[in-house]
Amino acid sequence: MSLIKRTWTPHEADEWTKEDWIAIIISPFSYVLIGIGLAMSLFLLPLGFLLLGIGIVITVIMFYVIDPKLKAISEGYEKKQREYLKELDKIQRWEEK
Amino acid sequence: MDLTSHVQFTPLDYFWTFAYLVLMIGCGAIFYRMGKRSGSDFFLAGRGLPWWLPATSNFATHTATDTPIWFSGLVYKHGLFGIWYSFFAGWCAISAWVSTRIFRRSLAGTQAEWQTLRFSGLGAELMRGWLAGWQVAMCMFIAGWVGIAMGKVCGFAFGWPLWVGLVLFSTLCCLYVIAAGYWGVIIADVQQGITMLIVIILVSVWVGIKVGGPAKIVQVLDPQMLNPFRTSGLFSGEYSVLWLITMIAVPFLGGFGMATHFDWFVEAQRIQSAKNVRDASYSIWGGTLAVIVRNSIWALAVLGVYVIAEHSTSTSLIAAKREDMAWFIAGFKFFPVGMVGFFFAAILAIHISTIAGILNLGSMYATRDLYHHYINPGASEKQVVWIGRMTTVVVLLGSFFFGMMIGEDIVEWLLFALWFMTAGTWVPNILQVIWWRFNAWGYLASWIANLGICWLVVWILPAYGMMENWEKHQQFWLLIFLIALIYIPVTLLTKPDDMDRLVKLYVQTRPIGFWGPVKREAERRGLLKALDEIDKKAERAAEKEEI
Numbered sequence: 001m002s003l004i005k006r007t008w009t010p011h012e013a014d015e016w017t018k019e020d021w022i023a024i025i026i027s028p029f030s031y032v033l034i035g036i037g038l039a040m041s042l043f044l045l046p047l048g049f050l051l052l053g054i055g056i057v058i059t060v061i062m063f064y065v066i067d068p069k070l071k072a073i074s075e076g077y078e079k080k081q082r083e084y085l086k087e088l089d090k091i092q093r094w095e096e097k
Numbered sequence: 098m099d100l101t102s103h104v105q106f107t108p109l110d111y112f113w114t115f116a117y118l119v120l121m122i123g124c125g126a127i128f129y130r131m132g133k134r135s136g137s138d139f140f141l142a143g144r145g146l147p148w149w150l151p152a153t154s155n156f157a158t159h160t161a162t163d164t165p166i167w168f169s170g171l172v173y174k175h176g177l178f179g180i181w182y183s184f185f186a187g188w189c190a191i192s193a194w195v196s197t198r199i200f201r202r203s204l205a206g207t208q209a210e211w212q213t214l215r216f217s218g219l220g221a222e223l224m225r226g227w228l229a230g231w232q233v234a235m236c237m238f239i240a241g242w243v244g245i246a247m248g249k250v251c252g253f254a255f256g257w258p259l260w261v262g263l264v265l266f267s268t269l270c271c272l273y274v275i276a277a278g279y280w281g282v283i284i285a286d287v288q289q290g291i292t293m294l295i296v297i298i299l300v301s302v303w304v305g306i307k308v309g310g311p312a313k314i315v316q317v318l319d320p321q322m323l324n325p326f327r328t329s330g331l332f333s334g335e336y337s338v339l340w341l342i343t344m345i346a347v348p349f350l351g352g353f354g355m356a357t358h359f360d361w362f363v364e365a366q367r368i369q370s371a372k373n374v375r376d377a378s379y380s381i382w383g384g385t386l387a388v389i390v391r392n393s394i395w396a397l398a399v400l401g402v403y404v405i406a407e408h409s410t411s412t413s414l415i416a417a418k419r420e421d422m423a424w425f426i427a428g429f430k431f432f433p434v435g436m437v438g439f440f441f442a443a444i445l446a447i448h449i450s451t452i453a454g455i456l457n458l459g460s461m462y463a464t465r466d467l468y469h470h471y472i473n474p475g476a477s478e479k480q481v482v483w484i485g486r487m488t489t490v491v492v493l494l495g496s497f498f499f500g501m502m503i504g505e506d507i508v509e510w511l512l513f514a515l516w517f518m519t520a521g522t523w524v525p526n527i528l529q530v531i532w533w534r535f536n537a538w539g540y541l542a543s544w545i546a547n548l549g550i551c552w553l554v555v556w557i558l559p560a561y562g563m564m565e566n567w568e569k570h571q572q573f574w575l576l577i578f579l580i581a582l583i584y585i586p587v588t589l590l591t592k593p594d595d596m597d598r599l600v601k602l603y604v605q606t607r608p609i610g611f612w613g614p615v616k617r618e619a620e621r622r623g624l625l626k627a628l629d630e631i632d633k634k635a636e637r638a639a640e641k642e643e644i
Contacts, residue, residue, distance in 0.1 A: 014607050020609075023194045023448070024191050028187060028190040031389050032187075035393055036325050042311060042397045043400075053537060074373035074374045
């Protein structure tokens with residue numbers, strides 16, 4: 001079994017798994033490293049280039065991990081969306097409750 | 098060179114300004130036919146947008162007229178440390194993968210609508226009504242402070258009275274929002290977002306050249322100004338570690354919840370307008386990345402102006418108390434003749450994109466959650482669109498009232514409205530997503546208690562000498578603690594929400610966190626298995642179609 005699961009059925013993708021947690025943990029670091037790294041790089045500070053570089057690398061990793069799962073969730077959910085929207089329309093109307 | 102004198106426009110500058118105004122309003126209004134098709138089109142562009150459209154809109158809406166004022170003041174005072182303040186947008190980092198996914202799957206058009214999906218009974222209805230009313234008022238308030246920021250910029254640049262900038266451009270913007278609703282907002286946002294990003298980059302490059310390059314700035318500035326990691330101790334001083342943690346942890350962790358920041362309400366509309374969960378997540382993540390990159394680019398321009406103003410000319414912006422105008426000075430004073438009009442056009446893009454989004458958002462809450470839900474549930478699509486148009490005008494008029502009330506104290510009001518008026522609800526906003534047992538009564542109690550207590554802690558008790566005037570982050574944590582003393586007992590002493598409602602929400606949205614009893618009930622009813630069967634059936638049907 002590979003460390004990162006890249007093939008998902010919609011049903012499997014509905015569960016919260018380690019792939020979600022990897023994205024959740026990397027994502028804030030990605031913003032901070034890119035934001036601070038870019039600002040310092042614009043002043044040609046060497047630390048800035050290092051932080052920016054790490055930020056870009058971890059961002060690529062994050063998307064590599066989360067994208068297959070999001071695709072599976074979206075495909076699975078789009079099939080059910082029409083049914084849910086009908087249901088929602090009923091809830092929307094206060095008088096029908 | 099006097100950096101604070103008024104701007105002189107040439108005919109070419111007037112041309113840029115007028116041409117751009119026509120382009121922006123025309124670009125939005127041209128989608129008139131699509132906007133009027135249904136309520137879903139007027140407020141959500143039919144829920145079918147690819148991720149890059151709401152992402153650009155996210156960036157354009159969150160680049161408001163007050164943003165460079167606020168950000169210039171911070172970077173001018175704190176140097177690169179000031180960038181940390183801008184990470185309030187960081188809630189999107191976690192939200193993109195958590196609450197955005199859950200909210201998109203709920204299909205709720207607004208955060209108020211989410212209340213009647215998440216909670217049940219009278220408590221849910223009270224929460225929906227409360228949040229809808231609150232958001233209509235907040236949209237007026239925000240459009241007011243963004244409008245008054247435009248008044249301030251126009252006063253600084255042209256010497257106009259404050260109200261002219263407030264009223265003139267917001268009214269012009271309102272024209273295309275009335276005509277095309279969210280379709281107009283989103284399409285104009287793309288064009289405005291691209292324009293403002295180009296100008297933001299150009300201004301930084303121009304100032305960088307003017308000052309003699311980044312190396313020159315590094316050479317002249319105090320090294321501490323270029324150190325984003327400076328500290329003044331653990332708990333005290335301007336750069337305390339506690340303050341840094343508050344600034345970083347609060348927004349980022351807020352991404353597990355919904356409505357932890359005012360921007361959530363704006364993003365909720367973009368999330369639901371995306372065509373699926375993946376596009377919703379990417380629009381939130383990508384749009385916010387653009388906001389963060391923008392701040393870094395702005396910092397170069399602001400510190401470039403700092404070097405020029407404080408080291409090379411006789412006009413000290415600190416002495417003139419104009420440091421918050423640093424970015425505007427960069428464009429107005431350093432761009433060549435003819436380009437100044439283009440810079441002003443970009444300011445209009447910055448202003449109009451935010452106002453348009455906020456007007457449509459306020460109108461959405463007034464129409465979908467108040468009119469359609471409570472007043473006329475049988476309303477036709479045509480009626481919904483017309484009420485949407487009328488309430489857009491109401492939000493605009495309300496913004497003028499709030500704008501004139503705020504005056505020039507933008508930052509003080511902004512801090513209070515965005516930070517303290519929601520501080521005590523920060524944890525409940527997360528609990529509503531991650532804990533099944535948290536109910537509508539606990540949530541309602543936290544909102545009401547916070548609104549009362551925040552005024553006491555921030556304004557009233559310190560004014561009468563009954564309490565020390567604490568640092569902002571200390572007041573924030575105090576509010577979180579005090580409000581928890583109210584909503585936790587209220588939640589535990591009242592019944593959980595109806596299990597039928599919770600199971601339905603669980604099956605549809607699959608929330609993260611502590612939902613064990615609800616999951617077990619859904620399994621007992623065979624609902625998760627049934628969904629799996631639906632998935633498999635749909636897959637088989639798709640395969641057959643392909644063959």
